[in-house]
Amino acid sequence: MTWDPYDHPETLLLGIECGITIRDVQAQVAQGMISTPTGRNQVMQLNMGEGKSSVIVPVIATVLADGRRLWQVIVGKPQANKMLQMLVSKLRGLINRPIYHLPFSRDVQPKKSDMADIQSIFYDLIAEGGVILVQP
Secondary structure, eight states: OOOOTTTSHHHHHHHHHHTOOOOHHHHHHHHHHHSOTTSSOOOOOOOTTSSIIIIIHHHHHHHHOSSSSOEEEEOOHHHHHHHHHHHHHHHSSSSOOOEEEEOOOTTOOOOHHHHHHHHHHHHHHHHHTOEEEEOO
């Protein structure tokens, strides 16, 4: 399966700006996660070095953060800063997508006014085709 930039033109910008070529295995994984056979969430496991953080996640984010839905990247705490740097470096240039990091924990006790602010951020992210980085 070859990645066709005609289907997802913004990924062509991503490739040009970041100097990457989407390999067949990356295209298969990205396409499988973009349009799942069941139409529901999908989880995949990949080996180290297959371009999950540097290619696949930015490609999926570019396609799915389309101004109609909130797209989130969920990563563990140890990977959060690295993933934030990766997303900013890949998506803030020509593609110009906002990236927000919301590091919640059980220690955070948001007030009602905080929730309204967070909701406003989410609506802005949707409208701008942004991505939110969260931790489980």
